[in-house]
Amino acid sequence: MAERTAVVVGGGIGGLAAAVALHRRGWGVAVLERAGEFAEVGAGLSLWPNAMRALAALDLAERVRVLGAVETAGGVRGRTGRWLSKMDNAEIVGRHGWPLLVVHRADLVRTLVGALPAESLRPGCEVHAMHPDGEAVVVEHRDGILRADLVVGADGVRSAMRRQWWPHAKGPRYVGYTGWRMITEPLADLRPEGAVIWGRGERIGFTSLPGGRFYCFATATVPEDAASDDGEHAAVRRRFGDWPDPIPTLLAAVPEDAVLRHDVYDLPPLPTYVRDRMALLGDAAHAMDPILGQGACQALEDAVTLAACLDETPNLGAALAHYDRLRRPRTQAIVRRAARLGTVAQWSWPPAVLLRDLAATLTPATATLRSMASVLGWVPPDGAC
Missing domain, CATH: 3.30.9.30 (D-Amino Acid Oxidase; Chain A, domain 2)
Structure with missing residues (x-):
């Protein structure tokens, strides 16, 4: 059986994770990144239990765990400094099996890069155009042309791939x-x-x-x-x-x-994350307010789910349709949830702020954790591990 091939457009966390997941299933993968190197600059990110399960499916969870820090406790404080709500990380571990881990983005990117063969990584390689050609997609880039069975759009909130192939979709807001x-x-x-x-x-x-x-x-x-x-x-x-x-x-x-x-910015809901032999993931599909700390987590889930769906059947169309059914309702619900919480957290009218802070004080931490169960309790599809 001929090796299946994929081009991943975008070398951030979601794109690299998708490349790792496909590579480990025997796909030939090329990751095209317009920047001159595969790197993330100057910021941290939260890896909640759902993200750690995704990394475990890639056999990278323990490697990432040693690079991060685990907060024993944390929560929300008011403008005076008074605690409004607190959460114990031990409770998260008890409910979901993994702690909340904080890592430097650059460390996570380096770990993902290290799990790929050097020939798969193509920095400084901007994509100019792509078009279906029979049972393949032709990707035109700075250095030439690639033909692939699948193209994965992981090129961020202002995705050029989304603009080309989802021309009627609303842009970031x-x-x-x-x-x-x-x-x-x-x-x-x-x-x-x-x-x-x-x-x-x-x-x-x-x-x-x-x-x-x-x-x-x-x-x-x-x-x-x-x-x-x-x-x-x-x-x-x-x-x-x-x-x-x-x-x-x-x-x-x-x-x-x-x-x-x-x-x-967040992204208005797309009607589908897939088209022909192409699939979107991460911010290209569902950019969200960062207040829940789920942006990178959902991109990791996407990557693992996409690879598992492709492994289920040789029928690419059926596999991509399954990926869309699994990922679109979940991620779009999380986008809406993040938007609601982000709006509340930014309230500025004094009576509304007083009400918000009072509600936070009266809400038990256990209730907050229960409300997050549908987000944090995600497990990879069968066959992903």
């Missing part, structure tokens, strides 16, 4: 606020429990990383493309420098050139 991400220098004597602090139209959070560093993230309701004249480091310190401890200490430990700013 600005959710109303911008986000900053940053990592501190090591702070050997600081050991706070991770938290998100909710304000009025603003919030800031932090969690620990290995080596005494902290991953910090913040949002503010501002117009789209409203870049700061004096730089993002100054903007973050101006907005959040007097917030409750340990925020001032953390921000003071962030290098001036280490603050990343990105307006936050």
Whole structure:
């Protein structure tokens, strides 16, 4: 039987994970990444139990676990610093078998890259066009042409592949606020429990990383493309420098050139994630508000599910239709859930903020965990492991 081949457009977490999953099932894979190297810069991410199960299906969970940090506890605090709700990571482990792990994005990308043969990785390779040709797809890129049985679009929220093959789909929508991400220098004597602090139209959070560093993230309701004249480091310190401890200490430990700013977008629901011999995954299919920490987690789920569906049957059309049935309802529900929570967390009208904070205080942590069971309890399809 001839080797089946796939071209993955985009070398982020979802694209690389899809490539690993397909490679381990005997597919010939080429990952085309327009950037000059396979790398993620300057930010952390949360890997919830569902993501760890996806990584376990790729035989990478233990390798990733040693690269991350596990918070013993965390939760939400109000603008005064008072705890509104707390969650014990032991409860997450007890219910779902894996802890909440925080890793540097670059470490996860390096792990995925290391699981692929060097010849599969093609940095600096921008895709120009693609078109079906019989029982294959022709992909035209900077260095020439590739023919493949399958093309996977993992090229992000502004996916060129989605624009070409889903021309009537609505584009990304600005959710109303911008986000900053940053990592501190090591702070050997600081050991706070991770938290998100909710304000009025603003919030800031932090969690620990290995080596005494902290991953910090913040949002503010501002117009789209409203870049700061004096730089993002100054903007973050101006907005959040007097917030409750340990925020001032953390921000003071962030290098001036280490603050990343990105307006936050989500994606209106697509009618399908597949077309002909093409499939979308990750942000290209279902970009979402990051408040649930599920963006990378859902991309990992996508990758494992796609490979499992393709392994079930030699009929590519049937396999892709199954992938769409499994992934689209789930991910679009999570997009909606993240949008609702993100809106509430950004409320700025004082009576609404008071009501929100009171509701958070009165909601038991066990109820919050139960409400997340459908998200965190995902298991890979049969045959994925």
